[in-house]
Amino acid sequence: xxxxxxxxxxxxxxxxxxxxxxxxxxxxxxxTKFLEEAPYVIVALxxxxxxxxxxxxxxxxxxxxxxxAHSLGLGACWGAIYKPExxxxxKFVKSIIEIPS
Numbered sequence: 042x043x044x045x046x047x048x049x050x051x052x053x054x055x056x057x058x059x060x061x062x063x064x065x066x067x068x069x070x071x072x073t074k075f076l077e078e079a080p081y082v083i084v085a086l087x088x089x090x091x092x093x094x095x096x097x098x099x100x101x102x103x104x105x106x107x108x109x110a111h112s113l114g115l116g117a118c119w120g121a122i123y124k125p126e127x128x129x130x131x132k133f134v135k136s137i138i139e140i141p142s
Contacts, residue, residue, distance in 0.1 A: 052091075054102075055084040055138060065137045069130055073120045084138055 057063055058081055066084075067076035076082055085103060087095045103119050110117035122130045135141070 052086045052088045054106075055086065057082040057084060057138070062137055066134065069122055069133055073122075075118070076120070084134070086140070 057066070063076055063079055063082050066082060067074050067079075083106065085099055087099055089095045092098060107117050107119065122134050
């Protein structure tokens with residue numbers, strides 16, 4: 042089993058290659074502007090009801106992805122949208138990647 046498959050609350054990792062969607066995601070907040078020129082974006086989706094530790098699970102999953110990218114000689118970084126008191130960010134991202142709210 043691959044380590045990324047062992048996180049209990051991990052719902053899905055979505056690879057985006059559609060440039061207009063990536064450019065739209067770059068506008069989610071000021072710190073995601075760097076996405077504008079990215080050839081690919083991975084969007085990590087979780088179901089918080091599946092685990093009390095979903096934030097830790099996702100952090101471990103994304104760290105593994107960053108380490109794997111580095112081992113392949115690729116540049117990578119992460120950015121977060123989650124913020125409980127600002128749900129409009131999540132709604133914005135969901136609308137771009139066409140996931141119901």
